[in-house]
Amino acid sequence: QKEVEQNSGPLSVPEGAIASLNCTYSDRGSQSFFWYRQYSGKSPELIMFIYSNGDKEDGRFTAQLNKASQYVSLLIRDSQPSDSATYLCAVNTGGFKTIFGAGTRLFVKA
Amino acid sequence: SQTIHQWPATLVQPVGSPLSLECTVEGTSNPNLYWYRQAAGRGLQLLFYSVGIGQISSEVPQNLSASRPQDRQFILSSKKLLLSDSGFYLCAWSVGAGHNEQFFGPGTRLTVL
Numbered sequence: 001q002k003e004v005e006q007n008s009g010p011l012s013v014p015e016g017a018i019a020s021l022n023c024t025y026s027d028r029g030s031q032s033f034f035w036y037r038q039y040s041g042k043s044p045e046l047i048m049f050i051y052s053n054g055d056k057e058d059g060r061f062t063a064q065l066n067k068a069s070q071y072v073s074l075l076i077r078d079s080q081p082s083d084s085a086t087y088l089c090a091v092n093t094g095g096f097k098t099i100f101g102a103g104t105r106l107f108v109k110a
Numbered sequence: 111s112q113t114i115h116q117w118p119a120t121l122v123q124p125v126g127s128p129l130s131l132e133c134t135v136e137g138t139s140n141p142n143l144y145w146y147r148q149a150a151g152r153g154l155q156l157l158f159y160s161v162g163i164g165q166i167s168s169e170v171p172q173n174l175s176a177s178r179p180q181d182r183q184f185i186l187s188s189k190k191l192l193l194s195d196s197g198f199y200l201c202a203w204s205v206g207a208g209h210n211e212q213f214f215g216p217g218t219r220l221t222v223l
Binding site: 097 | 142144146151152153154156159161167169200204207209210211212213214215216217219
């Protein structure tokens with residue numbers, strides 16, 4: 001069974017620090033990797049995607065992918081209280097099916 | 111720009127009652143459409159997806175069904191709700207058959223009593 005694993009948290013970081021969120025996946029054939037942010041009671045919002053090994057930066061967010069280790073991460077620089085949310089890692093193995101992790105809760109302390 | 115609508119936003123239904131949730135997408139043609147359910151504190155479970163009008167793929171056998179009567183309309187139904195059907199129902203869309211970036215609607219929170 002294809003799986004996506006995340007630490008449920010909560011991960012607590014002070015305002016201005018770097019938050020590091022991690023995700024592992026089981027299917028070596030996975031091709032596309034996504035990070036969604038979900039505020040309490042709201043629907044998930046796509047914030048980053050990465051398809052190739054290495055780093056991809058977008059503003060304060062950096063996604064990192066290591067296919068050999070089956071590992072993807074999200075770094076949030078200069079964390080703000082408004083970044084407090086659950087972050088979902090999602091993996092697509094090709095086609096129309098995407099598998100979501102259960103999410104990591106992030107709490108940024110002011 | 112594309113937008114996705116879901117209704118109702120919240121719903122409280124008794125066990126054994128029928129269900130109909132609707133999702134519509136604007137600003138794109140021939141989208142791929144998805145229904146997910148998210149139980150409290152859990153990940154998203156893919157229920158159905160559709161790549162075109164009248165085409166439905168079912169991922170989890172259960173008492174739910176889906177239909178796609180129009181290109182940008184996706185409906186989730188049940189004839190008789192169970193307590194275990196409670197959850198947050200999310201509709202999503204994507205385009206093409208590439209990396210499959212999915213975008214979610216606002217969701218429907220269903221409570222079955």
